[in-house]
Amino acid sequence: MERAIFAGGCFWCMVQPFEEQDGIESVLSGYTGGHVPNPTYEQVCSKTTGHTEAVEIIFDPEKISYADLVEIYWAQTDPTDAFGQFEDRGDNYRPVIFYETEAQRQIAEQSKDNLQASGRFDRPIVTSIEPSAPFYPAEDYHQAFYRTNPQRYAISSAKRHQFLEENWQ
Structure with missing residues (x-):
């Protein structure tokens, strides 16, 4: 198994897209980078700890590659917004790919360059790519929030889903 850590705004909205993939062992909401x-x-x-909300993904690289996870990540975010994501504003919601290995860093950098060159967005791709830092699991009530609180999840993710439909479909 390998580990990937992605921050893309509210961690509630980052779990489901990864959890639904074959080869994913677990997706945990938490805090990192502080x-x-x-x-x-x-x-x-x-906003005093330096942490950002993120998800830790444990995956089987025989079933799903890190490169595939990065592509899924991009399609959950607005990679042109460095100051949060959608209605979630501030450093604790900033978009970051936290890499575990040099190979992960290279994959993330190449993918970011490819996205910029694609012309999909008319603004620069500003998502940070940083070395991983200690990851701290969030409180239990944050885990798998889309399943345990579907109505609140739907309300909190509405702007994100609208953006994703308009920009990633």
């Missing part, structure tokens, strides 16, 4: 060990949701929301 300077406070074991932060709480309230601390991360205070």
